[in-house]
Amino acid sequence: MLEELKLSVYEANMELPRRGLITYTWGNVSGIDREKGLFVIKPSGVDYDKLKPEDIVVMDLDGNQVEGELNPSSDTATHLELYRAFEKIGGIVHTHSPMATSWAQAGRALPCYGTTHADYFYGEIPCARNLTQEEIDEGYEKNTGTVIIETFEGIDPMHVPAVLCKNHGPFTWGTDAANAVHNAVVLEEIAKMNLMTELLNTAVKPAPQSLQDKHFMRKHGPDAYYGQKKQ
Numbered sequence: 360m361l362e363e364l365k366l367s368v369y370e371a372n373m374e375l376p377r378r379g380l381i382t383y384t385w386g387n388v389s390g391i392d393r394e395k396g397l398f399v400i401k402p403s404g405v406d407y408d409k410l411k412p413e414d415i416v417v418m419d420l421d422g423n424q425v426e427g428e429l430n431p432s433s434d435t436a437t438h439l440e441l442y443r444a445f446e447k448i449g450g451i452v453h454t455h456s457p458m459a460t461s462w463a464q465a466g467r468a469l470p471c472y473g474t475t476h477a478d479y480f481y482g483e484i485p486c487a488r489n490l491t492q493e494e495i496d497e498g499y500e501k502n503t504g505t506v507i508i509e510t511f512e513g514i515d516p517m518h519v520p521a522v523l524c525k526n527h528g529p530f531t532w533g534t535d536a537a538n539a540v541h542n543a544v545v546l547e548e549i550a551k552m553n554l555m556t557e558l559l560n561t562a563v564k565p566a567p568q569s570l571q572d573k574h575f576m577r578k579h580g581p582d583a584y585y586g587q588k589k590q
Contacts, residue, residue: 360417360426361399364390368399368450369412371536375454376407378544386454387432390536391442393449396420398442402429433500440504441532445516450536452543455528458550462486463523469549470565472556477566477574479545481518485510489525503527518579521546 368390375381375388384407389400399415416427422439424431432438438451454460462469469484471477476484487510494502507522507530520542521531531546533539556563565571578585 361392361395361397362412364392365399365415365417366412368401368536369410369415371450371452371540372401372410373407374537374540375452375543378540378547380454380456380543380547381407382455386452387434387438388450388452388536388540389432389435389438390450390539391448393446397425398438400432400435400438402427402431403433405429434503436498436500437504437507437530440501440508441530444504444508445511445532447517447534448520448532448539449534450539451530451532452536452539453528453530454543454547456543456547456550458554459523459529459546460527462550462553463528464526466525468523469546469553471571472553472563473566474570474574475545475552476549477571478578479542479575480521480549481515481575481579482571483565484519484521484523484546484549485514486523486525518575 368388371388375386384404387401389398391398397417397419399417402414402416405414414429416429416431417425418431419425434453441451466486468486471483487506490502490506510522520533521529523529529546531539531542533542577583
């Protein structure tokens with residue numbers, strides 16, 4: 360079932376250690392088949408050195424495990440909530456990458472200080488609030504998704520395909536699993552750049568809005584011209 364999607368999600372998961380975004384098993388990637396209403400996700404706690412494409416678990420959008428002998432990621436309920444709420448996303452990544460997680464632990468959103476950020480994210484990358492004790496006790500992973508969705512009220516998730524969860528870490532998403540991983544890599548680099556920027560200039564301000572608009576729209580706007588046109 361969904362063998363091609365499972366392979367692509369497996370490959371996306373394997374990109375995380377290659378890019379230095381995870382330590383041990385601190386991460387997961389999923390991808391969704393919207394037509395079938397099914398998504399696939401890394402199994403919980405499986406070492407990346409031992410992970411195989413056939414280990415990837417198939418879930419439906421009601422939270423039922425459809426295929427796979429292993430338990431799905433402990434973050435599956437978060438992925439599920441995001442797939443339900445953000446209908447255009449095709450893949451989700453969660454890591455504890457050091458720099459992005461440091462900003463999350465500090466409770467800091469990532470301001471847009473330059474064009475690297477603006478090429479990928481339209482405006483600041485928000486930091487979601489802490490869950491309440493009740494939200495933690497009654498469904499921690501599900502409510503992590505709910506709080507992310509709450510944070511994106513009024514924000515297009517395709518324009519800002521990332522969030523920092525306070526005292527936790529980052530989630531990113533994209534058009535598919537590979538694109539979500541790409542965004543996770545860029546997020547980590549932006550977190551590094553922002554830290555160094557603030558160390559160099561404690562009074563730094565976000566980049567001018569006109570510059571942010573130009574860089575985001577030339578890649579993602581209706582008249583985008585960055586890159587090569589598809590034949």
